[in-house]
Amino acid sequence: MNGDTGKMDNPLLPALCELIKITEETGDVKTFRIRTFSGEKPFAPLPGQLAMISAPGYGEAMFSVTAQGGDWIESSIKRVGVLTEALHDMDEGGVVGVRGPYGNHFPIEALKGKHLLFVGGGIGLAPIRSFIRYALEHRRDYGDLDVLYGSRSRADLVFKEDIFENWPKGMGTHITLDAAEPDWDGHVGFVPNYLLEKAFSPENRVAVICGPPIMIRFCLGNLEQMGFSKENIITTLEMRMKCGIGKCGRCNIGSKYVCLDGPVFSMAELDELPNER
Numbered sequence: 001m002n003g004d005t006g007k008m009d010n011p012l013l014p015a016l017c018e019l020i021k022i023t024e025e026t027g028d029v030k031t032f033r034i035r036t037f038s039g040e041k042p043f044a045p046l047p048g049q050l051a052m053i054s055a056p057g058y059g060e061a062m063f064s065v066t067a068q069g070g071d072w073i074e075s076s077i078k079r080v081g082v083l084t085e086a087l088h089d090m091d092e093g094g095v096v097g098v099r100g101p102y103g104n105h106f107p108i109e110a111l112k113g114k115h116l117l118f119v120g121g122g123i124g125l126a127p128i129r130s131f132i133r134y135a136l137e138h139r140r141d142y143g144d145l146d147v148l149y150g151s152r153s154r155a156d157l158v159f160k161e162d163i164f165e166n167w168p169k170g171m172g173t174h175i176t177l178d179a180a181e182p183d184w185d186g187h188v189g190f191v192p193n194y195l196l197e198k199a200f201s202p203e204n205r206v207a208v209i210c211g212p213p214i215m216i217r218f219c220l221g222n223l224e225q226m227g228f229s230k231e232n233i234i235t236t237l238e239m240r241m242k243c244g245i246g247k248c249g250r251c252n253i254g255s256k257y258v259c260l261d262g263p264v265f266s267m268a269e270l271d272e273l274p275n276e277r
């Protein structure tokens with residue numbers, strides 16, 4: 001660590017950072033806006049990259065960076081265990097360690113000129129939110145933008161501010177809940193079925209998809225039925241990232257290390273790997 005500037009001389013040493021804003025997304029998901037104590041973002045990730053975030057005394061884990069601003073990054077974290085419980089218990093002003101970025105990124109250059117269809121389920125919108133934001137910030141580089149997102153209930157939708165207030169009308173925002181609710185007049189049904197109903201043309205369009213494995217499996221089948229090739233369906237295996245640097249041996253699929261070769265892969269690339277996902 002470089003004195004009190006928060007800069008990292010050794011990339012394995014975390015920068016000491018402050019939680020400058022905490023947003024409660026759902027009953028068990030919070031978004032943490034993080035800045036170094038010298039007022040900078042800990043690093044500048046590309047869409048799809050991850051951060052190793054630690055809570056003093058509780059350990060560290062890898063999380064997607066879901067957004068970034070001039071002097072901050074954000075991660076949206078679900079409460080699932082000791083570390084995430086400790087993070088959820090923190091208040092604004094709390095101290096965390098951050099290092100990164102880790103992993104490859106969504107192919108932002110190769111997809112220029114394409115229509116982008118983002119498909120998410122539950123907290124699965126978090127890893128692709130950074131790409132949605134990037135595409136909106138570089139609007140002229142891409143064709144049509146659509147987000148098709150679903151969750152069990154309205155209360156379980158993450159990024160409600162983005163969905164209902166921030167995302168521009170020019171982007172297709174297609175939200176669905178698994179079951180009807182008294183105060184919901186939007187679409188009801190599972191994400192894979194809604195995808196079929198919307199019947200997006202595969203012409204010059206790439207689908208970027210993240211969510212529970214069962215949702216991905218059915219979406220994949222439906223996208224292929226709609227005419228999408230596996231080269232044009234991209235996902236992220238970010239949940240497999242542990243150490244992030246090829247050391248722990250906990251992320252490999254056959255000869256590939258998710259942390260070194262991914263976590264972003266096309267379905268065609270994943271098809272080449274042994275079926276142990």
Ligand code: FES
Pocket residue numbers: 240241242243244245246247248249250251252257258259260
């Ligand atoms: S995450 Fe540890 S080896 Fe890949």
